[in-house]
Amino acid sequence: MNNTLIKAKSNSNQSNSRDAGAFLKVVVFSIGNLNLALRIETVYKVLNQTPVYGIGSSGVGIANVGDRDVTVVDLHRQLFQSSNINEGVNKGYLLIIQNKEGELYGIPVAGVPALLEMPLANIRVLPQSYRHADVFGFATHVCHIPQAEALTIFLLDVDQMLLAP
Numbered sequence: 001m002n003n004t005l006i007k008a009k010s011n012s013n014q015s016n017s018r019d020a021g022a023f024l025k026v027v028v029f030s031i032g033n034l035n036l037a038l039r040i041e042t043v044y045k046v047l048n049q050t051p052v053y054g055i056g057s058s059g060v061g062i063a064n065v066g067d068r069d070v071t072v073v074d075l076h077r078q079l080f081q082s083s084n085i086n087e088g089v090n091k092g093y094l095l096i097i098q099n100k101e102g103e104l105y106g107i108p109v110a111g112v113p114a115l116l117e118m119p120l121a122n123i124r125v126l127p128q129s130y131r132h133a134d135v136f137g138f139a140t141h142v143c144h145i146p147q148a149e150a151l152t153i154f155l156l157d158v159d160q161m162l163l164a165p
Contacts (some may be wrong), residue, residue, distance in 0.1 A: 023117035
């Protein structure tokens with residue numbers, strides 16, 4: 001993926017400079033020791049954790065959400081080869097996301113996801129070499145936020161994440 005995230009948010013009369021006042025709204029959540037983010041436009045809703053059925057070695061299961069069945073992607077299993085789904089059914093949340101085709105998917109997360117505005121000036125494209133060499137290839141960008149406690153957040157591509165093995 002090229003630098004389209006930043007170019008899409010830049011003002012057309014600016015010469016590809018990243019304005020210090022420009023932000024990207026994301027929903028941030030943790031999986032293991034990683035801070036991950038999804039663009040706010042891809043997040044459908046956040047629910048209390050519901051039972052997930054059919055999780056096997058693939059890390060994909062299904063959950064009943066209202067009157068719909070939603071495919072659940074266990075990112076913890078994909079990234080760390082272990083799962084924490086259904087260890088505590090009512091502990092945690094189910095982040096419901098929507099891909100480009102409008103299909104809904106769920107991502108189980110242990111803590112409450114947070115809304116955050118990431119400064120565009122701090123967002124960088126991850127190198128293709130890293131994306132092709134790592135199981136974490138569905139991360140497209142990284143944002144370093146230097147504060148009292150430095151924070152590194154990986155921005156995920158919903159459609160690539162759903163294609164990951």
